[in-house]
Amino acid sequence: MGELRLMKGNEVIAEAAIRCGCDGYFGYPITPQSEVMETLMDREPWNETGMVVLQAESEIASIHMVYGAAASGKKVLTSSSSPGISLMSEGISYLAGAELPCLIVNVQRGGPGLGTIQPSQADYFQSTKGGGHGDYRLIVLAPSSVQEMNDFVELGFQLAFKYRNPALILTDGVIGQMMEKVVLADFIPRATEEEIDQKRGSWVTNGRKPNRQRNIITSLEMDSGRMEQNNLRLQAKYDRMEEEDVLFEELQCEDADYLLVAFGSSSRICQKAVDQAREKGIKVGLLRPITLFPFPKKPIAALAKRVKGILVVEMNAGQMIEDVQLAAGNVLPVMHFGRMGGIIPSPGEVVDALEQKLIGG
Amino acid sequence: MELADIINPNNLVYEKPKLLTENTMHYCPGCSHGVVHKLLAEVIEDLDIQEKTIGVSPVGCSVFAYNYIEIDWQEAAHGRAPAVATGIARTNPDKVVFTYQGDGDLASIGTAEILHACNRGENIVVIFINNGIYGMTGGQMAPTTLLGQITATTPNGRDAGRNGYPLKITELIAQLPGTSYVTRQSVHTPATIRRCKKAITKAFQAAMDKKGTSFVEVVSTCNMNWKMTPVKANEWMVENMFPFYKPGDLKDSSKTDPESYTPIKN
Ligand SMILES: Cc1ncc(C[n+]2csc(CCOP(=O)(O)OP(=O)(O)O)c2C)c(N)n1
Ligand code: SF4
Ligand SMILES: [Mg+2]
Numbered sequence: 001m002g003e004l005r006l007m008k009g010n011e012v013i014a015e016a017a018i019r020c021g022c023d024g025y026f027g028y029p030i031t032p033q034s035e036v037m038e039t040l041m042d043r044e045p046w047n048e049t050g051m052v053v054l055q056a057e058s059e060i061a062s063i064h065m066v067y068g069a070a071a072s073g074k075k076v077l078t079s080s081s082s083p084g085i086s087l088m089s090e091g092i093s094y095l096a097g098a099e100l101p102c103l104i105v106n107v108q109r110g111g112p113g114l115g116t117i118q119p120s121q122a123d124y125f126q127s128t129k130g131g132g133h134g135d136y137r138l139i140v141l142a143p144s145s146v147q148e149m150n151d152f153v154e155l156g157f158q159l160a161f162k163y164r165n166p167a168l169i170l171t172d173g174v175i176g177q178m179m180e181k182v183v184l185a186d187f188i189p190r191a192t193e194e195e196i197d198q199k200r201g202s203w204v205t206n207g208r209k210p211n212r213q214r215n216i217i218t219s220l221e222m223d224s225g226r227m228e229q230n231n232l233r234l235q236a237k238y239d240r241m242e243e244e245d246v247l248f249e250e251l252q253c254e255d256a257d258y259l260l261v262a263f264g265s266s267s268r269i270c271q272k273a274v275d276q277a278r279e280k281g282i283k284v285g286l287l288r289p290i291t292l293f294p295f296p297k298k299p300i301a302a303l304a305k306r307v308k309g310i311l312v313v314e315m316n317a318g319q320m321i322e323d324v325q326l327a328a329g330n331v332l333p334v335m336h337f338g339r340m341g342g343i344i345p346s347p348g349e350v351v352d353a354l355e356q357k358l359i360g361g
Numbered sequence: 362m363e364l365a366d367i368i369n370p371n372n373l374v375y376e377k378p379k380l381l382t383e384n385t386m387h388y389c390p391g392c393s394h395g396v397v398h399k400l401l402a403e404v405i406e407d408l409d410i411q412e413k414t415i416g417v418s419p420v421g422c423s424v425f426a427y428n429y430i431e432i433d434w435q436e437a438a439h440g441r442a443p444a445v446a447t448g449i450a451r452t453n454p455d456k457v458v459f460t461y462q463g464d465g466d467l468a469s470i471g472t473a474e475i476l477h478a479c480n481r482g483e484n485i486v487v488i489f490i491n492n493g494i495y496g497m498t499g500g501q502m503a504p505t506t507l508l509g510q511i512t513a514t515t516p517n518g519r520d521a522g523r524n525g526y527p528l529k530i531t532e533l534i535a536q537l538p539g540t541s542y543v544t545r546q547s548v549h550t551p552a553t554i555r556r557c558k559k560a561i562t563k564a565f566q567a568a569m570d571k572k573g574t575s576f577v578e579v580v581s582t583c584n585m586n587w588k589m590t591p592v593k594a595n596e597w598m599v600e601n602m603f604p605f606y607k608p609g610d611l612k613d614s615s616k617t618d619p620e621s622y623t624p625i626k627n
């Protein structure tokens with residue numbers, strides 16, 4: 001059993017990165033996630049595990065540093081918040097195109113533009129539909145607790161390496177800043193060059209070894225036939241993610257008449273809302289997508305056949321609702337309740353919305 | 362005398378560097394890129410570092426540099442090669458990492474990345490091909506385009522009022538304490554080619570010795586977009602570019618260690 005601590009979500013990202021044998025972190029300060037790099041700089045992991053921590057000149061540079069290190073077979077991450085992720089979109093598209101594994105953490109704040117430093121979930125589209133140019137997907141994990149901030153660092157890397165694809169932890173200022181009990185993971189040593197060559201030698205660019213051909217990391221292909229093949233290969237990979245790695249959690253759905261669908265911090269609010277509604281005699285359940293891509297289409301489709309209506313609760317103007325509607329089909333009302341601008345809805349507001357929009361007030 | 366007496370290993374005076382691949386180069390005849398590629402291949406071979414060198418190719422005519430030298434390569438986004446190289450070099454301190462960048466890539470879209478990589482003194486080599494134009498996209502103005510120079514986006518010549526001034530980025534870079542060896546070369550004559558090879562060798566040696574960033578500008582021609590014959594392009598370069606981009610070393614501290622510092626306590 002790992003070490004039990006009381007920690008902030010952002011600090012846990014840093015600690016988990018060190019413990020999972022990460023080779024490097026590259027980032028640029030932005031609220032509400034600056035504690036990630038501050039914690040790392042304070043911990044000085046270069047003395048302990050040899051992990052590199054570098055404050056870059058911008059988010060653009062950070063993500064391209066991640067590209068270079070990832071392409072050499074290293075286990076590397078970056079973190080930022082919404083405006084910084086927009087800047088990273090170029091690099092993220094290149095990482096996806098060159099099929100490089102890495103971990104990106106987005107501790108969301110409200111937009112558009114400079115917006116607010118208060119929490120938000122308005123980057124759902126950006127995260128799950130690509131974000132940068134081209135047909136690509138990220139593996140998107142949405143933690144709802146400080147414990148999951150810890151767990152999803154290693155999980156994100158595992159999935160990233162399994163698929164040779166960037167993984168994104170999509171969280172927000174609530175979970176980043178919140179303090180909770182957390183069981184920290186045990187230390188995993190960093191991979192040696194021999195291990196990297198053994199596991200990833202078919203593609204890594206860490207110097208052409210005598211026993212292999214030279215490797216080239218690129219997303220460029222001028223021949224349209226071959227470029228279409230590259231795209232088809234990517235799409236097949238995303239399909240495989242949908243088959244093999246969908247994660248979700250169901251809460252009190254067995255007897256539910258109505259279903260809430262919410263991710264991340266909204267799902268925490270919805271847990272309370274479920275209890276409050278049940279005290280009022282309304283049988284409500286909660287489905288929490290844990291992977292936002294691949295999206296839990298099948299469980300939502302199954303529940304859509306059993307309940308009378310679905311309320312999607314998000315801290316945005318209505319983004320995940322589109323995926324819920326697609327999964328549920330036109331068999332029942334699917335409504336949305338959201339707050340924006342950094343306002344966190346209360347459980348009571350969610351119950352009111354449920355009564356007004358679905359049960360009929 | 363038989364032909365076999367002449368074509369005989371003992372008489373060999375020149376051969377293609379072993380590290381140059383058999384791929385046909387896509388560069389226009391007369392283009393400087395090809396010559397610099399050959400020098401790079403020779404230097405990497407001479408230093409025997411082909412098993413630990415990683416090249417980073419840019420966006421520009423040399424985007425396909427990876428097709429021509431038998432080493433591991435990464436292709437970077439436009440201007441981001443120094444950040445990509447930083448990521449490789451920091452997490453692989455015992456490897457040799459170089460970027461190969463054009464003037465649009467390095468001195469326009471990637472200005473932030475190159476200045477900061479040099480300022481941090483990343484132990485990398487930067488090869489900077491300054492042909493005063495955007496070759497790949499069809500000859501538009503580059504930050505290094507000379508005043509009065511005609512390009513696709515300055516059809517009446519670059520005008521300082523409208524287009525700003527040509528950027529001597531190498532002079533800027535030489536100011537940074539993170540750089541160890543900063544030089545400006547060319548490859549238009551056998552003598553300058555030999556000198557340029559020496560400079561590239563020194564640059565690689567300095568990066569391997571962890572002296573900070575070494576930076577080799579090669580003032581180059583783009584005869585295609587300058588709309589000249591290769592010979593005329595070389596003459597034009599000597600006449601017009603050299604007075605502004607003066608060949609020679611701008612800085613050489615490749616033997617001194619990077620500056621140390623004393624922390625300021627508060
Ligand atoms: C983000 C982005 N913007 C623009 C381009 C288009 N583009 C490709 S190459 C290039 C200019 C390259 O010029 P330079 O760096 O001088 O290289 P050269 O071809 O002259 O060797 C441009 C603008 C691009 N590929 N990506
Ligand atoms: S367009 Fe210019 S830079 Fe590009 S290959 Fe031709 S001559 Fe060289
Ligand atoms: Mg150019």
